Amino acid sequence: MGKYIFKRILMFIPVVLAVGILIFTIMYFVPGDPAKVVAGAEASEEQLQAVREQLGLNQPYIVRLGNFLSDTFLHFDFGESYITGVKISDELMRRLPRTLTLGVTTWLLTVLLGVPLGVAAGVNQNKFGDRFCMFVALFGVSMPPFWLGLMLVLLFSLKLGWLPSSGIGGPQYYILPCIAGSFGGMASNARQARSAMLEVIRSDYIVTARAKGVSRRKVIYKHALPNALFPILSTASVGLAHVCGGSVVIETVFGIPGIGLYLLTAVNSRDYPIIQACVIILAVVFAVIMLIVDILYAFIDPKIKSKYIGTKAARRKADA
């Protein structure tokens, strides 16, 4: 198993590097002159030249790419903001915990509530509970999360005054953002979990299990559910991407000064180093969690397990 995990971590490195290269390259080809952003629109040609010199903007693409990658991945240095001159890595460290708190809570909600609901719906197919859940879930996947956020603010902050509408502070500040951010993912997890269950329940091995005299309950929880976990897990990890990306939107709605809002401000002011830094951070966080999901996969998938544990160990176990 260690070998598998090691291999997966090894595969993770080029992906992250590639994301870095991709982002840098896209930003490199953006029309417009970063020097103008830094020096201001009124700056003279000499001033611009000086800024280019200082930031290394006049060096060739490949040199700049090399510098960028080594700064980013070896020194965790994203440079300074073009506009405010604040060191980006400091700002990131300040903001990252907020985004992580929001993101992880949101994602956990989508999984821990969505998946069991979907499984239960699948098991009780076409009964009232199933139809009701799926009806609500259909709305869930169709509702824009930012609009849901606004509606929640309208009701719970402006009308009822129970919860704060924006900013950060105690845990109560995270309640509405988490609900708004997780409802869609919860709904989509429930829908996927339901169809995964239905798909698995009609498999031949379920009939085999029934033919053996396994009780209905055990057929579902011992034979069907573990097999349905594969597609459920991959949907859940896709949901994570939505949460990562959705953080921009949710942070905007609720005014949470996290990575997403940082990115958005930077996009609006054309502050390129910040854009690069935020995208890379979000992509890395996403990649790390995908890595964890992949490793979890290995624990339930015997095809991977047996490949890496090897038959020797299995044989020893059998003899014992």
Added chain:
Amino acid sequence: MSENNIFLKVRDLAVEYTSDGKVIHAVNGVSFSIDRGKTLALVGETGAGKTTIAKSILGILPDRAARIRKGQIYLDGTDLLKASENEMLKIRGRKISMVFQDPMTALNPIMKVGSQIAETIRIHDAVSKKEAKKKAADMLNLVGIPRNRYNNYPHEFSGGMKQRVIIAMALACRPELLLADEPTTALDVTIQAQVIKMIKDLRDQFNMALILITHDLGVVADIADDVAVVYAGEIVEYGSKEDIYLHPKHPYTKALFNAIPNLETDVDRLENIKGLPPDPAQLPEGCCFSPRCTYALEACTRAKSALATVENRHCCSCSRWKEIDGGNGHE
């Protein structure tokens, strides 16, 4: 033979499925019986309703889609169709077991094969985990798989090996009746013979009754005592192996046998019988085979005829079997 000896008796069984808003008549009034230690072969084309018959006996038809319209299934005198789910749980895997058509998909892909066998044992026998494990390993050994493969997963086995595992699982609790649903169709020809021989040996060893579902007439000749020819959810001809093989009466049975020598490649397609089996959602009013039958008269398309005795237990549902036979003589 006295009534008491009859081990399994199926009477007038009819099953229908609902799918896409259409009612599909899969099994339409099937009756047969089988004694301990005997083998009955259900022969017929794919989709004739053979698997549905087997699943009805075991009570594992899909809940929502399938409905048993009428009939009784007596096992040792008790009607299985009236038994509660809890009673059925004790019968499945213990008294009646089933081997499925496609070994590639019939095993749970994320459970060790040994555990899948041990699970059956643990359900039915009051034994410790350790004992169940040992028994399961014994069963593997019995079907010719080394004990040390207990902890392997299904994907580590070939198709033939998987079918052996499934047989081991089915036989783990010494069932009195084994339902084998096309156990060799999905296997290579060389493996087929091995598996059939194994089923035959184990049947004799355990003195089980065996219902073999197949469309392979060679296998039937090898293993069966009685044969029931199934067409469109009905038994059209029933008799001992000798009756059916030496004196087939029903035009469909005859056509089945005629289909063999002419087909060099694909035995199970039976392409020599012209036309297709009827759509089970819209069965013809009269004899189901009449649209394809060369001997069909107008009367055949209007009314069904019941199974009529030919000789002893040999019966046939064709109303014209006498005339046809007179005209053509024995095959």
Added chain:
Amino acid sequence: MHREDKVKKIKKTSEFKTFLRRLRKNKPAMFGIIIFFTLVVLAILSPVISPYGYEQIDMTSKLQGPSAAHLFGTDQLGRDLLSRILYGGRYSLSLGILSIGLALLISIFLGSFSGFFGGWVDSLIMRILDVIQSIPSILIAIIMSAVLGSGFVMTIIALAIPCVSGYARVLRAQFLQISQVEYVEAATSLSCSKFKIMMKHILPNAWAPLIVSATMGVATTVLNASALSFIGLGIQSPTPEWGAMLSASRDYMRDYPYMVIIPGIFIMITVLGLNMFGDGVRDALDPKLKD
């Protein structure tokens, strides 16, 4: 071979007919597609049926709640919200449809190209798609619109790019699967143009998985488009795109909640209709899941 082709064609059309028959019988799916088409028709006809001009400012009747004169009320500049919603449908809906159309075109090209040449071309394309897929889709859309700037065409491109990798994968998988059967035979017997094989055999076979992901894709893209406009990228106010309208109305939410409620409901109805239709298409293709 000629006969075989014919048989296959018959099988294909009958498959397609059963699919349509099942789909027609699916009430939610029909309801969904009717909703969607109604919205499309309303958007197309908006210049004719709108009670007011969508840019018509009337400061004397600003911030009025829904009334007979203004069914959905008016905004802070006295513009009629109903007219703006109708007109905005043109943007919101066409963004969804055109982006997916563009994504499909690109991925048909990439997927068949990749599956077709195989070897290093295939590996390279697939690795690049891998990387794109490892970045959350709305982030890509955000970066793309940061790079490309706002505006209708640029937003379409920004929304299309993240969808490409999924579709290209489906097409490539289909291609590989089919090319194993047909390709050898056809290439040896006819040395017929590879491109022809591709267009004749691969694409018709890939329609089933593609139609499901494309319908759902339009739904997701309508959501993403509105999110993009909402955060101030993509289509921007005063253009009456629904997301942009929401964004512009936020400041008035406390006292004039209808200004944010109404555009959101329209986004939701659109996506709901598409999802209902998409579900129906999926069930019609794979009816076993239903019973």
